[in-house]
Amino acid sequence: MRHWLVKTEPDTFSLEDLRRESPALWDGVRNYQARNFLREMRCGDVVLIQHSSCKVPAIVGLAVVSEIALPDPTASQPDHAGFDPRHVADLEAGKPPRWLAPRLAYLRPLSTTLPLSRIKAAPPMAESHLVRRARLSVMPLNENEIACIASLAGESLMP
Template sequence: MRHWLVKTEPDAFSLDDLRRESPALWDGVRNYQARNFLREMQLGDVVLIQHSSCKLPAVVGLAVVSELALPDPTASDPEHKGFDPRQVADIDADKPPRWVAPRLSYLRPLRTTLPIARLKARPELADSRLVRRARLSVMPLSESEAACIASLAGDTLLP
């Protein structure tokens, strides 16, 4: 089992939205590195949910990968802001989809909300993508990084 961190803007799709709509496609990612990480997710992997672009960016809850990455339907929808005509061309040419979306199932909120500033101040996380590549919307976490976050939250990352 691997651990991941995914970011979402709570006014667009919050942890509570995931709880209500679970399981839900984690769609709309339009960064190639983040997309590649979505492709690597495996069933049962634990996902930490981070609220970003808000008053208090923080890791707020847990989800689990419940379905492997599928073609992201928002990339094929001309009415969606994430529409990408290359996705349609790839699918029409029987190529793998350019953009993908795994299905995540809600687990629970963390016992303690962890502000990103608090995580960035931890020396154990200094080399983490969370600190070095803070803008990346999907990233793997090492076992030690996941353990540090769980410890700070007074929680366990087990489903």
């Protein structure tokens, strides 16, 4: 089992939205490195949900990968902001999908939200994707990073 961090804008799709719609397709990722990380997700992996582009960016809860990455349907919808005609052309040509979307199942909120500023200030996080590639919307977390985040949160990050 691996741990991942995914970012979402709470005005677009919050942890509460995931709770209501669980399991939900985690769609709309349009960065190739983040897409490649989506490919690595496996059922049962734990996902930390971070609210971003808000007053206090913070890790707010946990989810679990319930279905591995499927073709992202929003990439095929011409009226959607994430539409990509190359994705459609790839599918029509029998190629692998360009954009993917795993299904995530809500687990629980953290007992207290963990602000990103506290995480970034922790020395064990200095080399983390979360610090070095701050704009990346999907990233793996290694055991040391998970241990640090769990310590800062004051709780287990297991299902």
